[in-house]
Amino acid sequence: GAGVSQTPSNKVTEKGKYVELRCDPISGHTALYWYRQSLGQGPEFLIYFQGTGAADDSGLPNDRFFAVRPEGSVSTLKIQRTERGDSAVYLCASSLQGTNTGELFFGEGSRLTVL
Amino acid sequence: QKEVEQNSGPLSVPEGAIASLNCTYSDRGSQSFFWYRQYSGKSPELIMFIYSNGDKEDGRFTAQLNKASQYVSLLIRDSQPSDSATYLCAVSISGNTPLVFGKGTRLSVIA
Numbered sequence: 683g684a685g686v687s688q689t690p691s692n693k694v695t696e697k698g699k700y701v702e703l704r705c706d707p708i709s710g711h712t713a714l715y716w717y718r719q720s721l722g723q724g725p726e727f728l729i730y731f732q733g734t735g736a737a738d739d740s741g742l743p744n745d746r747f748f749a750v751r752p753e754g755s756v757s758t759l760k761i762q763r764t765e766r767g768d769s770a771v772y773l774c775a776s777s778l779q780g781t782n783t784g785e786l787f788f789g790e791g792s793r794l795t796v797l
Numbered sequence: 798q799k800e801v802e803q804n805s806g807p808l809s810v811p812e813g814a815i816a817s818l819n820c821t822y823s824d825r826g827s828q829s830f831f832w833y834r835q836y837s838g839k840s841p842e843l844i845m846f847i848y849s850n851g852d853k854e855d856g857r858f859t860a861q862l863n864k865a866s867q868y869v870s871l872l873i874r875d876s877q878p879s880d881s882a883t884y885l886c887a888v889s890i891s892g893n894t895p896l897v898f899g900k901g902t903r904l905s906v907i908a
Contacts, residue, residue: 715895723901724801724803724887724898724899724901725885727895727896727897732893738894773841785843785846786841786843786896788840788841788842
């Protein structure tokens with residue numbers, strides 16, 4: 683497909699478990715962003731990659747959260763020792779370069795539920 | 798701390814009316830301003846961006862920016878029921894910084 687692809691679309695896990703969420707950006711987009719969105723809130727920034735490197739990870743809430751993008755394309759968001767407060771929709775977005783035009787192309791999100 | 802404030806609504810307008818959505822931001826160094834639309838259960842999609850003070854029109858949508866007042870708005874003319882969605886205001890300090898989003902305003906256009 684031509685859009686941003688995220689898997690899984692839904693993930694239910696138990697408190698304390700480890701979770702990986704995958705994002706496949708639009709081909710050729712060098713910038714990749716992870717946001718999370720809770721009900722009734724706007725997207726909250728987590729981390730931004732330019733190529734393979736994390737250009738800004740200031741939004742990661744704590745050291746349980748980690749993200750990689752080893753080949754500059756697909757990215758994986760990893761959450762260790764999940765907590766109920768981690769329940770949210772995790773959105774991935776990509777753009778051609780940086781945010782100069784602000785046109786972020788979002789995937790449909792991965793809904794994480796921690797029981 | 799960078800903040801983007803929006804009235805969460807819901808804002809209800811009759812079909813055919815003008816919907817006015819407002820947003821204020823805290824960082825005076827902000828350079829770029831965006832409006833995203835998000836339908837229920839879907840991901841956000843960009844509808845307009847504005848960089849300079851004044852108005853920018855695109856079809857039924859007009860974005861207005863006043864940097865002195867740190868205020869940006871979106872007007873939707875001839876509102877349609879299909880415009881019913883949450884409208885997210887987003888702000889960027891520079892071209893390489895991530896967008897900061899507001900909570901969004903839920904718009905309901907009544908037929």
